[in-house]
Amino acid sequence: MIARLLEGMPRAAAVLLALLFALMAAAPLFAGDYLLTVLILILYFAYVGQAWNIMMGFAGQLSLGHALYVGLGAYTAAALFVHFGIGPWIGLAAAVPLCALVGAFVGFLAFRFRVAGVYFAILTIAVAEFARVGFDHLDWTRGSAGLFLPVAQYARNDLWHLRGHPVMFYYILLSATAIAGLGCRALLRSRVGYFWLAIREDEEAARALGIDTFRYKMVAVVISAAMTAFAGVIYAFYYNNLFPEQVFHISRSIEIILGPIVGGIGTLFGPILGAFVLTGLAEMLTGALAALGIDIPGAKQVFYGICLLAVIVALPEGIWPWLSRRLGLGSDKP
Amino acid sequence: MPRQSKTARLTRRAFTAGMGAAGFVAGAAPFGIVRAQTAPLKVGVLLPRSGVQAGIGQDCWRGAEIAGGLLQELGLPPLQLISGDTETNVDVARSRAEKLITDGAQLLIGAFDSGQTTAIAQVAEQKGVPFVINIAAAPQITEQGYKFVFRNFPTAAMILGDAFKNQKEIFAETHAAPKSVVFLHVNDTFGTAMAKGISAVMPKFDMPYKIAEEIAYDPTARDLSVEIAKAKSAGADALLVVSRLNDAILLTREMVKQRWTPTAILSMGPGWYEDQYLKTLGKLSDGPLSFVPWYDPNKPLSKKLEAALAKAYPGINLSTNHVYTFEALLVAADAYKRAGSADPKALAEAIRTTHITNNVSPGPGIMFNAKGQNDKLQLSAIQNRGGKLVTVAPKSAANARVVWPLPPYDKRG
Numbered sequence: 001m002i003a004r005l006l007e008g009m010p011r012a013a014a015v016l017l018a019l020l021f022a023l024m025a026a027a028p029l030f031a032g033d034y035l036l037t038v039l040i041l042i043l044y045f046a047y048v049g050q051a052w053n054i055m056m057g058f059a060g061q062l063s064l065g066h067a068l069y070v071g072l073g074a075y076t077a078a079a080l081f082v083h084f085g086i087g088p089w090i091g092l093a094a095a096v097p098l099c100a101l102v103g104a105f106v107g108f109l110a111f112r113f114r115v116a117g118v119y120f121a122i123l124t125i126a127v128a129e130f131a132r133v134g135f136d137h138l139d140w141t142r143g144s145a146g147l148f149l150p151v152a153q154y155a156r157n158d159l160w161h162l163r164g165h166p167v168m169f170y171y172i173l174l175s176a177t178a179i180a181g182l183g184c185r186a187l188l189r190s191r192v193g194y195f196w197l198a199i200r201e202d203e204e205a206a207r208a209l210g211i212d213t214f215r216y217k218m219v220a221v222v223i224s225a226a227m228t229a230f231a232g233v234i235y236a237f238y239y240n241n242l243f244p245e246q247v248f249h250i251s252r253s254i255e256i257i258l259g260p261i262v263g264g265i266g267t268l269f270g271p272i273l274g275a276f277v278l279t280g281l282a283e284m285l286t287g288a289l290a291a292l293g294i295d296i297p298g299a300k301q302v303f304y305g306i307c308l309l310a311v312i313v314a315l316p317e318g319i320w321p322w323l324s325r326r327l328g329l330g331s332d333k334p
Numbered sequence: 335m336p337r338q339s340k341t342a343r344l345t346r347r348a349f350t351a352g353m354g355a356a357g358f359v360a361g362a363a364p365f366g367i368v369r370a371q372t373a374p375l376k377v378g379v380l381l382p383r384s385g386v387q388a389g390i391g392q393d394c395w396r397g398a399e400i401a402g403g404l405l406q407e408l409g410l411p412p413l414q415l416i417s418g419d420t421e422t423n424v425d426v427a428r429s430r431a432e433k434l435i436t437d438g439a440q441l442l443i444g445a446f447d448s449g450q451t452t453a454i455a456q457v458a459e460q461k462g463v464p465f466v467i468n469i470a471a472a473p474q475i476t477e478q479g480y481k482f483v484f485r486n487f488p489t490a491a492m493i494l495g496d497a498f499k500n501q502k503e504i505f506a507e508t509h510a511a512p513k514s515v516v517f518l519h520v521n522d523t524f525g526t527a528m529a530k531g532i533s534a535v536m537p538k539f540d541m542p543y544k545i546a547e548e549i550a551y552d553p554t555a556r557d558l559s560v561e562i563a564k565a566k567s568a569g570a571d572a573l574l575v576v577s578r579l580n581d582a583i584l585l586t587r588e589m590v591k592q593r594w595t596p597t598a599i600l601s602m603g604p605g606w607y608e609d610q611y612l613k614t615l616g617k618l619s620d621g622p623l624s625f626v627p628w629y630d631p632n633k634p635l636s637k638k639l640e641a642a643l644a645k646a647y648p649g650i651n652l653s654t655n656h657v658y659t660f661e662a663l664l665v666a667a668d669a670y671k672r673a674g675s676a677d678p679k680a681l682a683e684a685i686r687t688t689h690i691t692n693n694v695s696p697g698p699g700i701m702f703n704a705k706g707q708n709d710k711l712q713l714s715a716i717q718n719r720g721g722k723l724v725t726v727a728p729k730s731a732a733n734a735r736v737v738w739p740l741p742p743y744d745k746r747g
Binding site: 032033034036037038041136137143144145146148150151165166239240241243245246283286290295297298300301 | 383384388391392417419421424425428429430432433435436437448449452453455456459460461472474478480490522524526527530
């Protein structure tokens with residue numbers, strides 16, 4: 001099946017991907033705890049970046065409120081765990097349909113009434129903000145005081161309850177990122193994927209060709225929301241505390257989309273590369289400033305902004321399309 | 335043989351060099367031992383020094399910066415501070431904690447915000463590195479059974495409980511109590527949490543006043559004239575407020591404009607006592623009472639801390655941020671001295687048995703219960719007076735008598 005998914009991919013690209021995966025799989029053997037924490041962050045953003053990319057990169061629908069699905073997924077699984085002792089995987093089974101349903105609601109509101117472009121983006125922000133304010137007042141999830149999951153020192157990793165060492169979370173996120181990557185490729189090569197691309201390029205033309213644009217845009221939103229719910233569940237059980245102000249905040253949505261933008265919107269590997277570049281760059285800047293003895297709060301953000309600006313100005317399509325051409329891998333942007 | 339005799343022969347030059355080396359080693363060894371005993375404890379200071387909470391994080395950092403001299407004066411061993419900026423972000427807080435520990439931090443302090451603090455606490459517990467919380471009020475942090483996490487800051491429940499106790503003390507002293515109040519609060523996360531907490535806790539304290547009206551407003555509001563007009567028309571004696579800095583300034587200006595001076599302004603949050611409020615409003619800033627985790631101005635160490643801050647940062651009043659960051663470092667240095675080593679377990683054990691009475695915060699001193707919480711801490715009631723802040727309750731930590739009622743705004747010159 002994997003061979004079928006990799007069909008059509010340049011041999012060099014497949015080899016490089018396999019090497020990267022092997023390197024990442026072996027990383028906990030040589031990486032210290034700090035590096036492991038950074039790698040977990042990278043994988044988290046790589047995963048949610050891919051989920052967002054389905055909506056924007058494939059179907060052309062700009063969502064600026066994806067933190068909504070992270071938060072809903074996180075709160076659903078965490079609340080079920082705290083109140084009823086229901087494990088996170090069963091919580092996930094509740095979180096995914098819930099987020100898919102909310103995604104469908106947002107999509108229905110927008111696509112039914114032809115809310116598109118910037119207005120669609122504003123609608124996604126509005127719903128996420130609505131959720132933030134709502135959860136601030138929802139006593140069942142402890143409102144603005146925050147929902148805390150019980151924490152203890154775990155002698156062994158309990159995969160069923162997602163309690164244990166960060167290495168466990170690392171491998172879960174690595175697997176999820178890899179599966180998401182393969183899933184995105186499968187989707188892109190399917191009938192739905194071609195319809196999405198047609199909608200992204202010219203919705204009117206796609207409709208004229210007989211594509212049910214409403215239906216396929218809804219499919220994109222629902223899949224993207226459902227995928228993001230998984231990231232939320234992992235987030236909840238990794239950090240063990242949730243505050244509406246933090247999980248639903250627009251800054252979280254912006255963090256999610258930065259990776260794909262820098263890596264390359266609409267490409268398969270762009271969101272992953274973007275997550276590596278952004279998180280890696282941030283950590284390297286921190287290290288470099290510390291090594292130089294510079295202790296100016298906010299200096300990192302200024303450098304970070306300059307670097308991002310440079311990437312966006314020099315490589316408006318993102319880093320991956322340029323890099324893949326340089327490496328002779330061809331573009332994976334359909 | 336000749337070679338053997340050559341190597342075995344001791345020349346004058348070799349002897350001199352050998353003696354020199356021996357002398358150097360002998361001379362240096364004691365210093366080495368001394369160095370090992372007084373080598374500074376590496377303390378990772380995790381604070382939100384950039385991002386939304388940057389101002390507060392930098393204020394806390396000032397408290398850390400002025401600590402060195404005072405700790406030395408107290409005969410405590412030196413600390414080497416390693417700064418970690420959490421960027422007001424939970425993810426970053428966790429990775430910074432990991433980084434500081436990787437960089438050799440033997441103890442962590444921080445991190446002002448409950449979410450960031452919880453993320454750091456998990457890392458500290460996992461690594462077995464002691465973590466002394468400077469500011470974070472979520473009760474759950476010390477309810478997790480952590481062995482390496484300690485908090486010298488009141489929980490949300492302690493804050494509310496003490497606030498009502500201090501109000502009652504003031505009412506008893508002045509023989510005057512408002513019969514009704516208008517409760518004005520921001521509708522952000524903090525304001526909403528406080529509003530709920532006040533509603534839940536107030537009935538237990540049998541307060542003399544009733545809440546005539548509750549008015550919530552947006553923290554980004556640029557005009558609060560309608561809110562003040564509503565509060566004024568409610569006919570209540572006093573204002574009970576939970577606000578931030580900007581809206582505290584706006585509310586005061588509106589009261590002046592609308593010629594309304596309530597009997598008292600009772601603030602249960604930030605804003606009304608902050609330097610910017612005092613500087614912006616001048617004489618109009620006098621009078622509001624704030625119920626906050628503060629310091630005991632009568633304690634000798636408080637006076638020294640005030641002097642140290644005034645010297646390093648003229649014009650900045652000593653506040654919660656400085657006090658509790660300083661005390662977190664005081665706990666660290668004291669534990670290091672008693673533990674006699676930087677071994678994390680020995681440090682954690684020493685922190686657990688902390689008993690510091692020469693401290694800054696109100697109450698009997700710094701000591702931790704089985705959960706790692708200092709439950710002996712007391713809150714203060716402070717009042718703005720001529721650009722300064724005085725403590726009016728509890729009596730044990732007061733340095734002034736309360737001015738009651740609030741002087742009318744139109745008679746302040």
